[in-house]
Amino acid sequence: xxDIARQSMSIKVESMDLLNGxxxxxxxxxxxxxxxxxxxxxxxxxxxxxxxxKQAEEEREHMMKIFNFLVDTGGxxxxxxxxxxNHDYSSIVDVFESTLEHEVKVTxxxxxxxxxxRELGDLATEKFLDWFVLEQVEEENTIRDILDMIEVTGxxxxxxxxxxxxxxxxxx
Amino acid sequence: xxxxxxxxxYTLYQSTAERRYYIDFGQKMVRISLCELLSLRHKIMSISxxxxxxxxxxxxxxxxxxxCNKEHLFILNTLEVLDLKTLIxxxxxxxxLSARAGALI
Numbered sequence: 001x002x003d004i005a006r007q008s009m010s011i012k013v014e015s016m017d018l019l020n021g022x023x024x025x026x027x028x029x030x031x032x033x034x035x036x037x038x039x040x041x042x043x044x045x046x047x048x049x050x051x052x053x054k055q056a057e058e059e060r061e062h063m064m065k066i067f068n069f070l071v072d073t074g075g076x077x078x079x080x081x082x083x084x085x086n087h088d089y090s091s092i093v094d095v096f097e098s099t100l101e102h103e104v105k106v107t108x109x110x111x112x113x114x115x116x117x118r119e120l121g122d123l124a125t126e127k128f129l130d131w132f133v134l135e136q137v138e139e140e141n142t143i144r145d146i147l148d149m150i151e152v153t154g155x156x157x158x159x160x161x162x163x164x165x166x167x168x169x170x171x172x
Numbered sequence: 173x174x175x176x177x178x179x180x181x182y183t184l185y186q187s188t189a190e191r192r193y194y195i196d197f198g199q200k201m202v203r204i205s206l207c208e209l210l211s212l213r214h215k216i217m218s219i220s221x222x223x224x225x226x227x228x229x230x231x232x233x234x235x236x237x238x239x240c241n242k243e244h245l246f247i248l249n250t251l252e253v254l255d256l257k258t259l260i261x262x263x264x265x266x267x268x269l270s271a272r273a274g275a276l277i
Contacts, residue, residue: 001174002188005267008206013213013270076210120271 009074015125016075018113023066024080025109029102030059035087036095045092045164051171055099062132069128092163093150100143107136142170176266179259181252186267195259197246208240213260216253224250 037052063080070077089095110132117125149166153159173194176184185194193209195202204212215237223229235253237246248256264270 001176001186003268004186004188004191005206005269009210009269013210013264016210074206076207076214078214 011073011075011125012120012122013075014120015113015117015122016070016073018116019066019070019075019125020078020080022109022113023063023070023077024082025106026059026063026066027080027082028085029106030056030063031082031085032102033059033099035085036089036099039087039089039095040092043092045160045167047164047167047171048092048095051167052095054171062135065131073124091155092160093147093155096143096146096150100140100147103136103139103143107140110136146170177259177263179255179262181255182259184259184263184266200244202239202244204240209260209263212237212239213264216256216260219253219257221250221253221257224253 033052033056037049037056040046040049040052067077086098089098110129114126114129114133117123117129146167150163153162153166155163173185173187176186176193178184181198183196185196187194190203193204193206195204219235220229224233233250235248237248238244239246261270
């Protein structure tokens with residue numbers, strides 16, 4: 001029997017499922033950062049709001065990168081449903097700590113797909129994810145640096161205002 | 173046409189000449205492209221079979237399934253859903269598009 005299925009699709013369906021899961025995760029991250037931008041705007045952290053608007057855009061770009069990879073490989077990319085977005089934060093420190101937690105989750109998920117695609121011998125998916133592995137190092141590092149800056153600056157007195165001003169250093 | 177996989181109620185065929193697949197649903201033969209087969213896989217895998225055993229979540233134990241861009245409509249009971257899941261799972265393994273069953277569990 002001629003292998004016409006392989007001619008139409010160049011990755012395994014298991015990789016496709018995991019990448020569809022990642023699409024959902026990136027969409028969720030984008031919506032979460034948009035909620036954080038909203039919180040920052042409402043609480044007077046206008047520079048931080050700009051930072052999160054940009055982060056939201058970046059996460060959507062990541063989602064589209066995976067979506068287009070599935071299109072290119074003949075897969076079935078699924079437009080994600082995004083629900084349960086948290087809009088409540090106790091402070092600007094809480095916002096950035098939640099961001100770091102979120103980025104760590106994304107990193108773990110990417111690493112999991114890399115390991116699974118390696119297990120499947122799916123070299124295309126593994127190589128495709130190289131960029132994401134390095135991108136996550138950068139993303140985590142950015143948020144860690146901001147949290148370090150917050151610790152040094154402190155939240156007393158004009159600290160909160162200084163924190164917001166300093167976040168501009170991480171807006172490219 | 174070659175048989176790709178046969179489950180209790182359904183059979184998946186490949187027509188190399190047409191570059192298409194066929195699913196024999198018993199009362200109806202459906203011609204399907206690989207994209208449509210992937211879409212069917214997504215739909216059937218998204219069905220929560222646990223809901224069939226909870227009368228609040230699925231009071232009748234049926235699923236309505238539309239295939240090939242709404243060209244076909246099927247009403248499946250619990251056993252038929254499970255059998256179609258088996259056909260799709262094993263069909264993709266036989267087509268070489270899925271790793272061996274259980275590899276990712």
